[in-house]
Amino acid sequence: MSNLIPTIGIEVHAELKTKEKIFSNSLNTYGEVANTKINEIDLGYPGVLPTLNKDVIDLAIKAALALNCKLNKVMHFDRKNYFYPDLPKGFQITQSRTPIGTHGYVEIEVDGAKKRIGIEDIHIEEDTCKSIHEKEVTLLDFNRAGIPLIEIVTKPVIANEKEAVLYLEKLREILLYAGISDVKIEEGSMRCDANISLKESDSDILGTKVEIKNIGSISNVASSIAYEIKRQKEVINKGKKIIAETRKFDEKNSSTVLMRVKETGNDYRYFPEPDIPYVILDEEWIDKIKKEMPVLPDKLRESYKRFGINDIAINALIQNQELNKFMNKLIELGVNPIISSNIITGDVLGYLNKHNISIEDTKLTVDKIKQLVNKLENNEISSRICKEILSDMFDTDNSVNQIIENKGLKQINDTEELKKIIVKVIKDNQDAITDYKNGLDRSVKFLMGQIMKLTKGQANPKLANELLIKELSEI
Amino acid sequence: MKKELTEEYVMHVAHLGRLKLTDEEIKKYKYQLNQILDEINKINDLDITSKDIMITPTINNNMFSTKELNTTDSKDILSNTPKTNGNYIEVRWLKND
Numbered sequence: 001m002s003n004l005i006p007t008i009g010i011e012v013h014a015e016l017k018t019k020e021k022i023f024s025n026s027l028n029t030y031g032e033v034a035n036t037k038i039n040e041i042d043l044g045y046p047g048v049l050p051t052l053n054k055d056v057i058d059l060a061i062k063a064a065l066a067l068n069c070k071l072n073k074v075m076h077f078d079r080k081n082y083f084y085p086d087l088p089k090g091f092q093i094t095q096s097r098t099p100i101g102t103h104g105y106v107e108i109e110v111d112g113a114k115k116r117i118g119i120e121d122i123h124i125e126e127d128t129c130k131s132i133h134e135k136e137v138t139l140l141d142f143n144r145a146g147i148p149l150i151e152i153v154t155k156p157v158i159a160n161e162k163e164a165v166l167y168l169e170k171l172r173e174i175l176l177y178a179g180i181s182d183v184k185i186e187e188g189s190m191r192c193d194a195n196i197s198l199k200e201s202d203s204d205i206l207g208t209k210v211e212i213k214n215i216g217s218i219s220n221v222a223s224s225i226a227y228e229i230k231r232q233k234e235v236i237n238k239g240k241k242i243i244a245e246t247r248k249f250d251e252k253n254s255s256t257v258l259m260r261v262k263e264t265g266n267d268y269r270y271f272p273e274p275d276i277p278y279v280i281l282d283e284e285w286i287d288k289i290k291k292e293m294p295v296l297p298d299k300l301r302e303s304y305k306r307f308g309i310n311d312i313a314i315n316a317l318i319q320n321q322e323l324n325k326f327m328n329k330l331i332e333l334g335v336n337p338i339i340s341s342n343i344i345t346g347d348v349l350g351y352l353n354k355h356n357i358s359i360e361d362t363k364l365t366v367d368k369i370k371q372l373v374n375k376l377e378n379n380e381i382s383s384r385i386c387k388e389i390l391s392d393m394f395d396t397d398n399s400v401n402q403i404i405e406n407k408g409l410k411q412i413n414d415t416e417e418l419k420k421i422i423v424k425v426i427k428d429n430q431d432a433i434t435d436y437k438n439g440l441d442r443s444v445k446f447l448m449g450q451i452m453k454l455t456k457g458q459a460n461p462k463l464a465n466e467l468l469i470k471e472l473s474e475i
Numbered sequence: 476m477k478k479e480l481t482e483e484y485v486m487h488v489a490h491l492g493r494l495k496l497t498d499e500e501i502k503k504y505k506y507q508l509n510q511i512l513d514e515i516n517k518i519n520d521l522d523i524t525s526k527d528i529m530i531t532p533t534i535n536n537n538m539f540s541t542k543e544l545n546t547t548d549s550k551d552i553l554s555n556t557p558k559t560n561g562n563y564i565e566v567r568w569l570k571n572d
Contacts, residue, residue, distance in 0.1 A: 020540075020542070024540075024545065025542070025543060025545040026547075033549075034561070034562040035563065036562070038547060038552060039545050051540035052538070052539050054539040085566045097528075132563070133568065133569065137560065137568050138567065139566075140563060140564040140565075267487075272531075274532075277530075277536050277537070277538050279537055
């Protein structure tokens with residue numbers, strides 16, 4: 001008997017970060033008093049006409065480029081007809097025939113191996129109003145109606161819940177990073193649906209798919225997929241058939257429950273939207289957007305890796321745009337990237353997190369960090385002194401040299417003074433000297449540590465090291 | 476290609492529009508809709524393989540909105556609504572959303 005293999009496709013709706021709505025000039029907002037950011041177009045009053053917001057197309061081009069899509073250069077919109085109170089005009093303006101992007105992909109890393117999750121298409125559409133279901137009535141808030149969305153549809157190539165989570169996290173990172181969407185699942189600016197079917201391992205024909213709608217978090221996407229695979233296997237193993245239906249995730253029981261038997265594509269009676277003329281994307285427009293695109297996380301990761309920055313620091317930089325910009329400026333100035341990234345994602349990030357502020361809220365400047373890193377790199381200061389200087393840099397305008405002066409952290413560069421200290425350290429640590437004579441390299445490191453301890457980190461490490469080796473060789 | 480509209484189809488379309496039809500109405504609309512479809516089917520006799528679809532008669536492309544904000548006072552909107560609940564528009568309970 002052949003095995004049942006899951007096939008998963010994911011649809012993500014992401015609200016675009018524009019100022020105005022897609023077809024009207026009311027504001028694109030969240031969390032405002034209900035029905036205050038609306039006008040006749042959002043409400044679908046008879047006789048009103050939609051006009052297209054260009055910023056929506058700009059952001060959608062950005063999304064299509066960021067997701068490696070082929071752009072549809074001659075686009076129009078379509079009407080998707082359905083009858084529901086969240087859409088008073090009876091149809092949603094969307095793109096069916098000419099989605100802005102097709103043939104894209106997002107690259108994920110599954111257990112060390114790279115896998116491309118194919119994007120079937122990205123299309124632009126308007127959001128519907130928000131329905132709140134009370135006990136006996138439903139309440140409608142049209143502030144959300146007409147907020148621009150992109151829907152990103154994957155090919156059915158996701159193998160399991162783990163890949164689904166990796167895909168969603170990557171997608172979120174890209175949309176957030178490129179400034180396309182806030183992608184806040186808890187506020188509904190990113191919403192996920194998963195299509196799941198099972199097929200026989202020796203067959204190319206996909207099984208009947210079940211759609212799970214509006215899953216409220218990435219971890220719930222994983223739970224709902226795992227549950228749905230198990231449920232479908234049980235149904236099939238009992239000799240029953242899977243019915244094409246829409247289900248929703250029940251968070252309390254970590255299961256999925258039936259919502260409705262699906263209306264099919266034909267039922268939506270798509271036809272071209274005659275009220276909005278063609279949108280033609282020319283090279284000039286596309287180039288302009290390309291120039292505005294930030295370096296995307298994957299590329300950033302690669303270049304940081306080339307500079308020898310470690311993975312933990314890279315992730316910290318990618319998750320914090322301000323730090324990332326700061327780091328890039330340091331790299332442009334030719335400052336040692338490894339030392340800089342360690343300082344920035346270590347002590348600096350620790351300070352920012354502790355005080356819940358951004359790097360821009362501190363008195364740190366690229367120049368000051370450059371001075372600090374250079375001093376550390378040239379062994380003019382020890383890492384301990386570096387930490388001490390840094391602690392003063394967050395809230396003073398003083399230069400690194402001034403801080404050193406003020407705190408009495410000046411380095412000991414006097415050969416005679418250092419020699420005296422080294423002689424004392426050698427005298428006090430005869431065990432280490434024996435080790436050294438027996439060829440143990442680490443004893444030099446130990447002795448250096450003792451010198452730094454004795455000088456409170458103020459000995460010039462390079463000079464002290466040279467003098468120590470010289471002293472040791474004369475023993 | 477002529478395809479006759481069945482009574483089941485009429486009932487299905489009525490369901491999509493949330494309409495309740497009597498048996499008589501179903502028969503009536505089946506006849507009328509088939510007549511309309513017969514007319515539309517004439518298009519199938521034309522050779523349109525070399526033609527692009529036309530979505531709009533206007534020859535202007537890339538028409539975008541201006542940026543002047545336009546928000547309607549919610550009092551006006553709500554006063555046009557059969558039933559309100561605070562600042563919300565109230566409708567009958569919609570299950571299975």
